Amino acid sequence: MECMIETQKLNRIFPVTGGEFHALKDISIQIPKRSLTILKGRSGSGKTTLLNILGALDRPTNGSLLYEGVDICDYSEKKRELLRRKEIGFVFQSVSLIPMMNAFENVEFSMRLAGIKEKRKERVEECLKLVGLGSRMEHMPQEMSGGEQQRVAIARALAHRPKVIFADEPTAELDTATAAAVMKLFRDLIERENVTIVMTTHDIGLMSAGTLSYELEDGALKNETAQE
Secondary structure (H helix, E strand, O other), rough: OOEEEEEEEEEEEEEOOEEEEEEEEOOOEEEEEEOOEEEEEOOOOHHHHHHHHHHOOOOOOOOEEEEEEEEEOOOOOHHHHHHHHHHHEEEOOOOOOOOOOOOEEEEEEHHOOOOOOHHHHHHHHHHHHHOOOOOOOOOOOOHOOOHHHHHHHHHHHOOOOOOEEEEOOOOOOOOOOHHHHHHHHHHHHHHHHOOEEEEOOHHHHOOOOOOOOEEOOOOOEEEEEEEO
């Protein structure tokens, strides 16, 4: 198993009035390359806090976070930002498309942020076709369904060819059939794009859909499950 991301005794502690809040407690996990890894747990379990640290949006209080064997905990903010722009894609529950841009422009914008100048048009079209929106490139977000908007967000996260995509509750606002379609899309993208996907969910129906799942409870790792 080639490891994309590994954490060792990762902790995140927030100061609160009168003491400290231990949001994450000694989290040690391994995320294989080209896998769909699911972080599951109830609201407040620590899964989003962990996702933010894995995605270099936040820093752990202590412990180590390795990307392909390299500990990034001591990276400068500039180096962390470069890592996010070049090697990481994000899909959020709220979708967060730019309302004044159509589907094509939303996806292209992520490539501009990553500093990609060559063959942008071709790559944007490729990504929108990959997510089944080849005929909707010029549509505005408000002209699309929730599922279509989420597919644009996935295409945007994929466009700059990241090594890892982090998705925070990407199916929470979708109906059951659309959520299942998004999960199938994730698995297809892993095969086609050789990308690693890490997502959070509290949906019981999706918890067995990944290659590997980690369940968190009160900031601690409760169990690990590998699918057949």
